[in-house]
Amino acid sequence: GAYAVGELLYRHTFHLAPEAMALFPPEVRMKYKEWSADDVSDEEDVWESAALRNLFGKVVNAVGCTVAGLHDMGKLVPMLTKVGMRHINYGVSEAHWQVLAQALDLTLRDLLGEAFTYEVQQAWTMVYQFMSSIMIEGLRL
Numbered sequence: 001g002a003y004a005v006g007e008l009l010y011r012h013t014f015h016l017a018p019e020a021m022a023l024f025p026p027e028v029r030m031k032y033k034e035w036s037a038d039d040v041s042d043e044e045d046v047w048e049s050a051a052l053r054n055l056f057g058k059v060v061n062a063v064g065c066t067v068a069g070l071h072d073m074g075k076l077v078p079m080l081t082k083v084g085m086r087h088i089n090y091g092v093s094e095a096h097w098q099v100l101a102q103a104l105d106l107t108l109r110d111l112l113g114e115a116f117t118y119e120v121q122q123a124w125t126m127v128y129q130f131m132s133s134i135m136i137e138g139l140r141l
Contacts, residue, residue, distance in 0.1 A: 002064075006057030008110055012103035013056070014046065020099065021046050023091055029055075059100070063124075066131040077134055084138025094139065097132040104128055 014021055029051035046052065062083070069076035108124055109116045 002057035002060045003053050005060045005107060005111065006055065007053040008107045009059060009100075009103055010049075010052045010056040011047070012106040013099060016102055016106075017096070017099040020096060023096075024049075024052060024055075028090075032058075063104070063128060063131060067127055080131060080134040081138035081141070084135030085141055086138075087135070088139050092139065094136050097136055101125070101128050101132065 024046065029046075029049055032051040032055040066076065066080070069079075104124065105121065108121070112120065
């Protein structure tokens with residue numbers, strides 16, 4: 001599900017922009033950790049972070065929600081704007097959205113294989129550009 005896709009997404013993101021790891025120190029990752037009695041995961045290792053799988057899974061879900069919400073722009077645009085506004089507090093820059101676009105492209109290519117045609121790539125690119133442009137506007141507010 002989104003958890004596994006999230007792992008691929010954050011790995012691609014950090015390969016493309018290793019400096020982005022600094023945006024996710026342990027205290028940030030702990031906010032996205034799902035706690036259970038049998039959980040023994042160590043959040044010190046960014047590459048094996050259950051919290052980052054969860055957090056980047058949320059990114060994947062946000063893209064999916066954008067697709068699902070395209071029929072109701074009156075709700076979608078304010079929601080995406082607010083998400084962008086929140087990210088100003090996290091040290092995110094506009095350039096990070098471009099890195100995430102590249103990472104999403106690589107992730108989809110890995111997952112879909114031969115089914116990742118030019119048309120599929122263009123469709124996902126269009127959705128992500130739409131979504132990120134609104135969030136970037138929120139970041140600028």
